[in-house]
Amino acid sequence: MSADSFLRRMMRRTGVAVLFAAVGSGLWYMQEREVRDRLSWQGVPTWAELTPLSLHRVLRNDGYLLGWSDIRVSPLWVSYALQAVDDPQAGERPGFRRDWRTLWPLKPDSYAHSGYDRGHLAPNYAIAAVHGRAAQRDTFLMSNMTPQRPDLNRRLWQRLEEVVMDRFVPRFGRLRVITGPIFDDEFFFSGVMERAGLVEVPEAFYKILIVPGAQPRALAFIMPQNVSGDEPLDRYLVSIDDVEARTGLDFFPQLSASAAEALEAGVQTQGWNLDEVARLPSRF
């Protein structure tokens, strides 16, 4: 074979490889976009200002997306969709599992004896009931956990998750949920923040509920760590703008400015029938 024909063959092969790479990344992009559209609403959260603390990468799971911060050693948000199902059921709770994608060695016992629960962001019961067993197992990845005080995790937060799945989802048919921790930046920079193992302890947690549609509805909560668990849920209502101010995240980046203003600036409780659900007793 002459050097000339070898060179031409290599160029042909390179051309094919470049073509495959282009088509392949195009396919990846379309698939990724399809998954993000299915699991989020009006775009996944992004950072309002690019700082190391708001930087995160998106981990895809069965049934939910998660924004992972390598510098916080924590998830910053999870996003998932819930819909009404005929006979909601969850299988037996699977075990907590390490998530190797985080790189950090977060093991199931990483915050044992810390006084904090391993609190799910994407919840076990609702995800399992709507998305099935594989999705349920993914909610037990340690990347989905944040340290939560027991009275919050098992009582107030549990009551909120129960109301979401048992009341709001049947009422509206479909719901998009974004939830995550809130940290105190001053403590991060001073280095004196409380940790559970490697993990910085959040000072509070937010949950944003969206009813999609031509006239979308939204409800948002911020709940602090120190609660007794019996407080009325509506005591913790906030606007989405409040959540953005506390987290540095930009939710629903694809919304137009006017739609964002209408949805995010205030607290609109009409239609949610909070009177019926805010004071339901704790199960635990």
Next chain:
DNA sequence: TTTCGTGT
């Protein structure tokens, strides 16, 4: 039916 930790 829905959360967990601890000790055995």
